[in-house]
Amino acid sequence: MTDLHTLWLTETIRLREEHAGALEDSQANRLARNAGGDLPSRIQARASWLAERDGLTAALRHWLQGARLALLVLAVLAILSGAGLAFAALGDGQAPVNVFWALGSLLGLNLILLLSWASGLILAADYGATLGRLWLWLSEKLARDAKAAHLAPALLLLLQRHKLNRWLLGLLVNGLWLVVMLSALVMVLTLMATRRYGFVWETTILSGETFVALTQALGALPALLGFSVPTEEMIRASGDAALNLESARQAWAGWLVGVVLVYGALPRLLLTLLCLWRWNRGRAGLQLDLKLPGYAQLRERLMPSSERLGVSDAAPERLHQVESASSALHSDGALLVAIELDDQRPWPPALAKNVKDAGILDSRESRQKLLEQLTRFPPARLLIACDPRRSPDRGSLALIAELAQSASATRVWLLQAPPGQALDADRLGDWHAALQQLGLPFADCAPMNWLESGHD
Structure with missing residues (x-):
């Protein structure tokens, strides 16, 4: 090019x-x-x-x-x-x-x-x-x-x-x-x-x-x-x-x-x-005309004077297929991250020494901070834990897709319901359909062997 x-x-x-x-x-x-x-x-x-x-x-x-x-x-x-x-x-x-x-x-x-x-x-x-x-x-x-x-x-x-x-x-x-x-x-x-x-x-x-x-x-x-x-x-x-x-x-x-x-x-x-x-x-001598509206509005997003809060764009009607963006970068290590978990379950589980815990993403600031870190240091393996009792809304799926694009390989862990509770079958089916659309492998048990060693 x-x-x-x-x-x-x-x-x-x-x-x-x-x-x-x-x-x-x-x-x-x-x-x-x-x-x-x-x-x-x-x-x-x-x-x-x-x-x-x-x-x-x-x-x-x-x-x-x-x-x-x-x-x-x-x-x-x-x-x-x-x-x-x-x-x-x-x-x-x-x-x-x-x-x-x-x-x-x-x-x-x-x-x-x-x-x-x-x-x-x-x-x-x-x-x-x-x-x-x-x-x-x-x-x-x-x-x-x-x-x-x-x-x-x-x-x-x-x-x-x-x-x-x-x-x-x-x-x-x-x-x-x-x-x-x-x-x-x-x-x-x-x-x-x-x-x-x-x-x-x-x-x-x-x-x-x-x-x-x-x-x-x-x-x-x-x-x-x-x-x-x-x-x-x-x-x-x-x-x-x-x-x-x-x-x-x-x-x-x-x-x-x-x-x-x-x-x-x-x-x-x-x-x-x-x-x-x-x-x-x-x-x-060709160069961009930064006075055009399409380029002028990118200034704050690409060279921000301060971090913006709130949603800047509407969610897309259909999520893009996940393609790893880190194939050409140096990726190393394994990372576990959870999305919006409540305090009813203990977290994190026992992890091997070579697996790092990124905590629970429950705010916009924590999401942005982790995404920035993954952009600079992409992991070789990423395990995303989700609570299937929640609905798979477009915001959560978009976050999963963005996280997956920063890793060489990604899997989704759909957690079991806490003791005394049961998962809704229809909602669990919505999760399966959404993750299949994203093209991400998922399971209801933690793939710890894969996370630690890279194979099952």
Whole structure:
């Protein structure tokens, strides 16, 4: 993941939260605070964790694969288009080639669209954006990932904010037209090498002097690169009929190839390099706009001046599947923790020396303190004790999920009822269903062998 990809995912998360509401991000905020750094770094760390959890990172990879395939499709179309221009300009060799009709066929559309793109660049207009929208549309279709819906809009917003969209679009447009012109040149050379062409010019209202001056003016720059230019006698003679002289055919062929190269391919090459340079320079300066509401409201959560109390976000309708976040971290030891136990049962039970007791979590402060500690020192094994006489509310299940994400392996211990009491079967079934949804193993007896040694 490059810096651009991280910024892209951060903007995607902001756009997603702007449209669908705030995400459940308590674990992401803790990890971002623990990572340290300035506010932009913490915002990006938070977004990276959320993107990995919600599948946006994989969707970005799929989108990039689709973008490469879309670019390959457009490049193939450009090659075929260039070959088609060459066939349309030269024909099958049965009839003489009108040099200026051929030149118009090879350069006309290219020059018109080149002027259109240049005027759009100067006037900050949206000329030529159709090709960019086609590329984005093809990229999304070829990605085949429903989670990639916010990726293209997020990229456009990120680039427009720094005025980089014109250079990325220019790189795409000029690069594809360079492929068209190079394909046309290769096909022109192939046709001229395998067929015999005669060249003429025709007019009704213009004089021969006009064609002589125009031919020599267009051939001046190619002549500096070594391309041949027909002499004045050859130009005048070609106005009556195609010359059957080999030198005249070679002179006209060299002139046509030189003009297409200098006025068709070379400007596109220079503009492609210019756009690439501006794109690389602007990409290095990309940064988050912290004035946006989606980022401004994260300041207190990621760089708090004091700890907040109370619920900051509504509980999600469906809890996420628990995936251990400590696999890449150093995890060690075993930990036992209980959630909201009353004083009717003795606690903690007898524990081995290598098992630590984290106590009973019965307040917001104790929960936050333990979660912060687990973020820095994740245990290898975590056993969570719960009282199944209580209902499995969303707050308790969310806490269990957050605790489990901080450990390499987690199990839930559903305690037996105290003497003289019995567990409610329906409520116990609710606990089983909820823990199965979380994907956590559970049992009604303490798995002490597993907690102490790592196996049963």
